[in-house]
Amino acid sequence: MSKTISVRVPDNLLDELNDVSSETERSNSFHIVKAIEKYLEEFADVQIALDRLRDKDDEIISSDELREAIGV
Numbered sequence: 001m002s003k004t005i006s007v008r009v010p011d012n013l014l015d016e017l018n019d020v021s022s023e024t025e026r027s028n029s030f031h032i033v034k035a036i037e038k039y040l041e042e043f044a045d046v047q048i049a050l051d052r053l054r055d056k057d058d059e060i061i062s063s064d065e066l067r068e069a070i071g072v
Contacts, residue, residue, distance in 0.1 A: 007032075017031060017032070
């Protein structure tokens with residue numbers, strides 16, 4: 001199920017959105033939903049990073065250890 005919301009955006013941002021929607025032949029709603037999904041994913045990643053940063057019991061590894069662990 002989906003709901004309708006109302007949002008105010010600056011004219012220049014709406015112009016850019018309209019351009020992208022026209023170029024991609026997708027609706028403004030499609031791009032707005034995708035942008036919100038991406039924002040929420042990024043927000044969750046930031047929260048996880050901050051939680052780990054504040055966790056005094058979380059092990060800290062050096063950049064060399066990280067590179068070795070991921071094989072770089």
